[in-house]
Amino acid sequence: MKSETRKNDIIKTAAKLFKSKGYSAVTMRDLATAMDMKAASLYNHISSKQELLKTIVVFIAEEFTNGMRQIQASEKSNIAKLKAIVALHVEITAKHTNGMAALNNDWMHLEDQLEHYLQLRTEYETSFLDIIEHGIASEEIKPSNPEIIMFSMLTTLRSLYLWMPKKGRLNSQELSQNLSDIMIDGIIKS
């Protein structure tokens, strides 16, 4: 049988290369070189370049969706839910740092799975916005524009993959705490 770990190595290496120059600019020869093999040999483990993208993006996107569903269903306050979302991003980004690049930047190159991805993304953003709007309604959150709040938080969280590798010394819990403090409590000393 084909070694699943070999296939996993290829996917992980692909994710790393996609992070460094994007899906379109990475060639199967690049990937083969990084794996110390020839391009043709890759096809003994995977069926296409597209399969690599699909595997990386859909897997992570589904992890986010599952995490968000749990947070939504919980009994937490809305502020606590936002903090849980921060922790979710930190956790998934720590686990799939390289894959996050493809999720953020290369999803538009999905073929068969594009629609599925977009559904997950829309569901995620709708839930996020919903929590913020409930938080404003319950007077936990200042009466600001909820879409700007979501945009601000979500773009910061989506970019964590670029920045967490440089901050290896912070553990996940400390980083989540710091991010929540800054994004939720603000930075001004009042």
Place this chain on the structure above:
Amino acid sequence: MKSETRKNDIIKTAAKLFKSKGYSAVTMRDLATAMDMKAASLYNHISSKQELLKTIVVFIAEEFTNGMRQIQASEKSNIAKLKAIVALHVEITAKHTNGMAALNNDWMHLEDQLEHYLQLRTEYETSFLDIIEHGIASEEIKPSNPEIIMFSMLTTLRSLYLWMPKKGRLNSQELSQNLSDIMIDGIIKS
């Protein structure tokens, strides 16, 4: 003489295409089709695909650098400087919405100009961090991790291009104000 506006049209169209699928995935045939001409004809106005990327990225990067230098040299408080940075991003993003995509996502495909770009980027980030650190020292800003603050603000600001087009109804000043409020004062109702 060659029409400069024709060349500008090509650059603008290229920026739009780069935004939608990234530099590497855009072909000269794509660009020609969008311009309603043939690929070969493009070369009467520009010398290469690389020139398009270079023109877009370096021009905007220099605009950011100049804006930051002015802010740094001003007599404002550090919080006021941060607000000026927010306004700078909103303003430049409004003017070069499509080009911002290449600046953020395709800079690594620069050839000759890569080093120059990286210098500008480092200078910009150093200034940004410097303002935050001075703000903490002067007790305008809470004693948080300055790099996390910069990361959080800068990634939000860098992603504005994705989101401003959907918010056409907000004018630049309102948007700057809202973003400053959220990022600086926080969202929690205390």
Place this chain on the structure above:
DNA sequence: GTCTATAGAAGGATAGAC
């Protein structure tokens, strides 16, 4: 499971007619 060889499509860019 990896290789060499190569098919077949698509890419950036040029030559030269109009």
Place this chain on the structure above:
DNA sequence: GTCTATCCTTCTATAGAC
């Protein structure tokens, strides 16, 4: 200034030997 034709390179993927 735009076109057709085409060069040459590089790409993804397959065939078939080992």
